Amino acid sequence: xxxxxxxxxxxxxxxxxxxxxxxxxxxxxxxxxxxxxxxxxxxxxxxxxxxxxxxxxxxxxxxxxxxxxxxxxxxxxxxxxxxxxxxxxxxxxxxxxxxxxxxxxxxxxxxxxxxxxxxxxxxxxxxxxxxxxxxxxxxxxxxxxxxxxxxxxxxxxxxxxxxxxxxxxxxxxxxxxxxxxxxxxxxxxxxxxxxxxxxxxxxxxxxxxxxxxxxxxxxxxxxxxxxxxxxxxxxxxxxxxxxxxxxxxxxxxxxxxxxxxxxxxxxxxxxxxxxxxxxxxxxxxxxxxxxxx
Ligand code: MN
Numbered sequence: 001x002x003x004x005x006x007x008x009x010x011x012x013x014x015x016x017x018x019x020x021x022x023x024x025x026x027x028x029x030x031x032x033x034x035x036x037x038x039x040x041x042x043x044x045x046x047x048x049x050x051x052x053x054x055x056x057x058x059x060x061x062x063x064x065x066x067x068x069x070x071x072x073x074x075x076x077x078x079x080x081x082x083x084x085x086x087x088x089x090x091x092x093x094x095x096x097x098x099x100x101x102x103x104x105x106x107x108x109x110x111x112x113x114x115x116x117x118x119x120x121x122x123x124x125x126x127x128x129x130x131x132x133x134x135x136x137x138x139x140x141x142x143x144x145x146x147x148x149x150x151x152x153x154x155x156x157x158x159x160x161x162x163x164x165x166x167x168x169x170x171x172x173x174x175x176x177x178x179x180x181x182x183x184x185x186x187x188x189x190x191x192x193x194x195x196x197x198x199x200x201x202x203x204x205x206x207x208x209x210x211x212x213x214x215x216x217x218x219x220x221x222x223x224x225x226x227x228x229x230x231x232x233x234x235x236x237x238x239x240x241x242x243x244x245x246x247x248x249x250x251x252x253x254x255x256x257x258x259x260x261x262x263x264x265x266x267x268x269x270x271x272x273x274x275x276x277x278x279x280x281x282x283x284x285x286x287x288x289x290x291x292x293x
Contacts (some may be wrong), residue, residue, distance in 0.1 A: 033233015
């Protein structure tokens with residue numbers, strides 16, 4: 001059974017109020033494999049639209065994939081990294097990292113996706129790591145379509161990016177009609193980024209995502225050319241508490257991270273950037289958060 005998800009529009013916590021389209025998590029779809037979060041923003045002429053001051057993450061990996069524009073990443077491990085289209089920033093938060101992101105003036109458009117991958121329990125307390133990958137493998141598909149594989153494996157092609165569960169993440173440039181070489185043990189999502197796109201005969205509007213169960217095939221069609229994002233993975237069956245920028249396993253763990261971040265404890269080393277300041281964690285909900293699938 002396939003399901004089409006239209007995004008919620010949320011304001012990014014930035015100083016310029018860019019609209020974010022959020023397809024995951026969604027009321028009808030919590031995750032796809034270990035992909036638990038999918039934000040898509042732009043294209044916008046507001047090239048200075050992403051100015052996110054220092055904030056923490058734990059228990060997850062962030063994947064930043066720009067289609068247009070440039071974003072500078074800085075983090076508490078000392079990394080300063082410019083990110084351009086066709087390149088991947090992969091930040092493994094493990095037990096904790098803080099970072100900031102600032103889009104750069106000098107391009108004429110800003111357009112990007114940011115995703116989170118939940119870390120499995122076996123590795124989620126690892127030390128933080130950061131990878132920048134600018135030379136990613138490309139899979140040539142029927143009829144001139146291409147896939148740039150930034151996470152995991154698609155067909156015969158694998159990204160060198162370090163992930164901890166079986167996954168795929170790829171940018172698709174689709175021309176004509178073809179069947180994607182999907183792993184039948186994975187569930188998948190295909191996000192329409194731009195252009196006229198059909199998946200298995202369903203027309204997808206820009207920013208809509210179609211969910212495909214394990215074993216479902218994907219025939220993608222675009223008469224005029226389309227860009228899409230493919231994500232997928234083995235169903236991930238660990239119960240999670242996702243709150244703000246943290247992914248934990250119970251309420252108390254989240255409370256402890258929140259308190260130590262807001263107290264600027266030594267677990268979160270400060271770093272210098274051009275934005276300045278740090279984003280405090282919001283108030284907790286009034287109820288105990290329960291782990292859920
Ligand atoms: Mn972040």
